Amino acid sequence: xxxxxxxxxxxxxxxxxxxxxxxxxxxxxxxxxxxxxxxxxxxxxxxxxxxxxxxxxxxxxxxxxxxxxxxxxx
Numbered sequence: 001x002x003x004x005x006x007x008x009x010x011x012x013x014x015x016x017x018x019x020x021x022x023x024x025x026x027x028x029x030x031x032x033x034x035x036x037x038x039x040x041x042x043x044x045x046x047x048x049x050x051x052x053x054x055x056x057x058x059x060x061x062x063x064x065x066x067x068x069x070x071x072x073x074x
Contacts, residue, residue, distance in 0.1 A: 011034055012031060012034055016031060017031070017035075020050075026050060026054075027046060027047065027050045029043065029047070032046040032047045032050075
């Protein structure tokens, strides 16, 4: 995700970035801000990417989702 030469620009422990990349922890708002700065994007983009990955994993794990709630006829 972050090349070795760019890690210094993120200004955080490499272990923290590796834990996020390897799925062992969630990205904090603080880390998202530092990654966004280093990658020339926004913290919102980084956090949305985390959320999208979480949703994808949940859908893959879930064998069946609940049926949608339909409004009742009055």
